[in-house]
Amino acid sequence: MSASPPVAHAKPSFLRGLFQGEITEALLFPYPATLDERRPDEAATVHRLIAALNAMVASGLIDPRQMDENETLGEPVIKAFAEAGLLGLTTPQEYGGLGLSASAYARVFGAVASVDASLGVLIGVHCGLGGKALVLFGNDEQKARYLPALARGEMLAAYALTEPETGSDAQHIVTTARRNAENTGWLLNGRKHWIGNGQRAGMIATFAQTPIVRNGETIMRPTAFIVRPDMPGFRIDGTVAKLGIRASTQAELVFEDCFVPDDHVLGEVGKGFRVAVNALNAGRLSLASGCASGCKRLLAEFARYAEARTQFGGPLASFEITQRKMATIAADTYAVDAMVGALAAALDEDSVDASLEAACAKVFASELVWRTADELVQLAGGRGFVKPWPYERYLRDARINRIFEGANEILRLFIGLNGIQGPAEELKELSGALKNPIQNWVLVSSYAAERVASALGKKDRFDVTFHPSLRKHAEFVEKHVAALAAATQKMIVTHKKEILHRQLVVERLADMAIELYARATTIARTQRLIGERGADACAREIALTDLFCIESGRRFRAIRMELDGDAGEAIDDLRRDIAARIRAEHGYGTSDALMDVAVPPLPAWSLTKAEQQAAVERRTP
Known part of the structure; x- marks a missing residue:
């Protein structure tokens, strides 16, 4: 007999085991074969899609520099994507899509995102978030109504979770939904912001707090809804200008007693968090794949520039510091590529809980592509900082990845807190047994034996x-x-x-x-x-x-x-003490080493859009 198992999960997880000192090698070894070997027919589809993408680049239809300058994706690009099948990647074949596996979708997404990050946003939101939520949780009627149109590109999908008050905290969104007087549907009230494809989407997966009864008590829990732009009470409150991914569209959505009929509830009432989490898990794989593919392209550009640029009598590539950077980027890219391959195959099998692995891959990949883009800007020097060279755009586009699909700080807490659940439960059981050690001697001694085995390296x-x-x-x-x-x-x-x-x-x-x-x-x-x-x-x-x-x-x-x-x-303790002083002093309170002088403070910005706009107008001559 051994200590009781940790918190039960329906499927095994390699990463959860690590927190308990267990290497579940069957979940990782042997490493999965490539898609060409595992699914040759699907691999042929991937090759066809990427060939179509490359043709769009070669023809000039896709011009990342111009799209960034214009801050828009032209309709001809979206039409070409639809004709090539790039808008039906995750839509099941019975609804007119390609129904790609997680591996195939991740590979196509990686190629698209490495060509242009804004195109990656288009695909990621349409296929990987909004469309994926419908595929995973829509009923037959909802799928038949919307999926064929999404696959054909007749409408785009959006995914509206983020709010002015909440970012990664999906459980505590403030948008609400209440029953209408006729009891035929829901009235949504709230705002969503920074919603990709939001301005042109025909189908929006969104979330609102709804009242449910649990244990005789009424509580609020998130519910997922399908919203169309023609529903009464829905409006778009403009789009936002951005640091990067400028060709993609991020819109502000407003619900003012927006009526959503009962047949547009996505999944079950009160279980919208499940919809959000599952869609985001799939999105984290594709984002990691996009970052990995981006790193490969950036490293190739790094090497090309380092060989071409001569300083102090030799190419930059001949300098050891440049070589150190190239080697580190290459090694880290090889690692993230391995993570993406293992994660994608695990999701294909659908026999494991890969939520923590997906978070790990997303955090690692997004931070790597940022470092890689930053090193390329540094290598290029002045050319890295100015137009028309593309390096500053690469850096701007790379920055969003550490925020998308859950901010990396939140994902680290997600990984850590989920990881400790098993050990915490095990220790809790042991603690209870120690209250009566004679009666529970088998449990206690078994646990002690496991600790000894672990110390000897056998477990x-x-x-x-x-x-x-x-x-x-x-x-x-x-x-x-x-x-x-x-x-x-x-x-x-x-x-x-x-x-x-x-x-x-x-x-x-x-x-x-x-x-x-x-x-x-x-x-x-x-x-x-x-x-x-x-x-x-x-x-x-x-x-x-x-x-x-x-x-x-x-x-x-x-x-x-x-x-x-x-x-x-x-x-x-030192960090908390310093942070407390900064909060109390509203900034850096130490005197200047040269001399203290009066400088105008930076403008204070509000989280409320209307107040921000008023501040801009006050400062505009």
Whole structure:
């Protein structure tokens, strides 16, 4: 008999196991084959779609520079996408779409987004969020009514979750819906902002708080709805100007007693959070794929520019600092590519809970593409900062990825707090048993035996025969899995329920898990490639794996050290103290090292659009 299982999840998760010191290798090894091998017919469709995309670029129909300048995607581009099938990627074949798997969709999305980020937004919102929510949760009548039109491009889909008051906090949206007087539907009231495709969408998946009765008490819970722009009480309150992805359209939507009939409820009343989460999980895979593809293109441009630009008697590519940057970007890109491949195949099988893995891939990929674009701007120097060179646009377009599909700070908390659920439940069971240790001796001794086994390295070992070039990296993963589990248990015991509010602790645990998932998938992919091609033919991949695993291991150890002893707590106390002073002083209160002078303060901005506009008008001459 062993300690009771952790919080039950319908499907296994590789990442959840890591927090408990368990390596569920069957979920990752052997690394999945490519789509060409697994689904050759579907792979042929992917090749056709990307060929059509490339033809649009070659013909000049897609001109990223001009689209950025004009801040719009022309109707001819949308029409061409529809004719090529690019607007029906996730729509099932019975409704006129292509019904691509998660892997195929991620690959097509990656290609589209690497050509132009705004095109990626168009596809991601239409196919991956709004359309996907309908595919996953729509009833037969709703699907028959809307999906064929979406696949043909006769209407675009949008996904309206974000509000002025709430961003990533889907549970606490403030838009409400109440029953109408005739009891035939719902009246929605609220605002949604920054809604991709919102200005031109014909079908909008949106969310509002609705009253439901639970245990005899009326409470408010989110419900998903399908809204059309012709519904009474719906209006568009303009679009927004943006730092990047300027060719895509983000609109402000307003519901003022907007009537939505009962047959336009998406899923079940009071269960809209489930709709939101499932749509976002799929979106996080595609976003990570887009970032990975973007990194490959940016690295190619980095290498081209570094060879062409001569300084101090040689090309920039001959300098060691430039080489360090190229190598690091390449190794990290190889790792994120491995994460995307493993995650996509897992979602294809639909036999695992990959929500934490999707969050890991999104966080890692979005931060990598930002660093890569930033390094390209740095390499290009003055050309990197000005037009008509494209480098500043690459940087502007890359920035949104750390906010899209859940801000990375929120996703780190999502990873960490979900990861500790299992260990917390296990420790809770043990705590109860210790109140009567004689009666529960079997439980206690079994738990102790498991702890000893873990300490000896028997519980958290791979049962895989690794190629010699990978064996040492795999051993470090084993050690670090045990270290993550130990740190997780220690933090739970130390902080107990207060850990829910110790975000710096949870963030560190999440970062440790992200590094482990990235390393494990990288090793798994290289292991497969060596098995297929032989080690000599994989010298490049082995080198990339070596560099990534070494640097990832160093990052992991640095994080772990902040959780050991009192060091992490001391620095967190210092941060909280400084932050409290900044809040009290409304900024940087220390005197200037040269001399204090009076400077005009920056304008104060409100979260309310009307107040922002009034402030702009007051300052306009």
